[in-house]
Amino acid sequence: xxxxxxxxxxxVQAGGSLSLxxxxxxxxxxxxxMGWFRQAPGQARERIATFYTYDGNKYxxxxxxxxxxxxHDAAKATTYLRISDLKPDDTAMYYCAVGEIYGCGSxxxxxxWGQGTQVTVSS
Numbered sequence: 001x002x003x004x005x006x007x008x009x010x011x012v013q014a015g016g017s018l019s020l021x022x023x024x025x026x027x028x029x030x031x032x033x034m035g036w037f038r039q040a041p042g043q044a045r046e047r048i049a050t051f052y053t054y055d056g057n058k059y060x061x062x063x064x065x066x067x068x069x070x071x072h073d074a075a076k077a078t079t080y081l082r083i084s085d086l087k088p089d090d091t092a093m094y095y096c097a098v099g100e101i102y103g104c105g106s107x108x109x110x111x112x113w114g115q116g117t118q119v120t121v122s123s
Contacts, residue, residue, distance in 0.1 A: 002026040002112045004096045009117030016121075017084040022096030022114060024077040033104035034079045035059070035070065038092035038119075045095070049081055050104045059105075064090070086121045093118050 008020040024034065035050030049070040050059040060068055068083045083090060096114035103109040 002098065004098060004112055004114035006094065006096045006114045006117040009094060009119045011120045011122060012086055014086055014088060014121055014123045016086050017082065018086060018119060020081045020083075020094060020117065020119075022079045022081075024079075024096075024098060027077060027098065029100045031101045033099050033102060034072065034077075035097055035104055036079075036081050036094055037097055037107070037110075038090075038094045040092040043092075045107050047105070048094070050097075051079055052102060052104075054101050088121050088123050091119060091121050 003025045005023045006020060012018050031054040033050055033052045036048040037045050038048050039045040048061045048064055049068055051070050051072040058070055064083055067085050068081065071080045093116040095116045097104055097110040098112040099110050103111065
């Protein structure tokens, strides 16, 4: 059984930085993608960042493009997301996601989800 455990969420002040981690266990795919979506109340779940083990490619969403980085530790099957210059609009539930090969480009391609970690940015 695939298990994804997120950590690092919590309340932060606008202008600050936050680091999230997602540790995976039980993945059996030869290649997989691993990354982050977020969802605010009343809004659609949006893709924030993805790492692809097949070729090392990275995706960063436009909403955080100038402020976010994603990295991956293959030995630990753990992905890290860092967002700087946080804004109140970054407030959302952040979800770790895993798919096979390139299956992380949309919600309906993701195969496994973490339980989510809340990020709340105060001005």
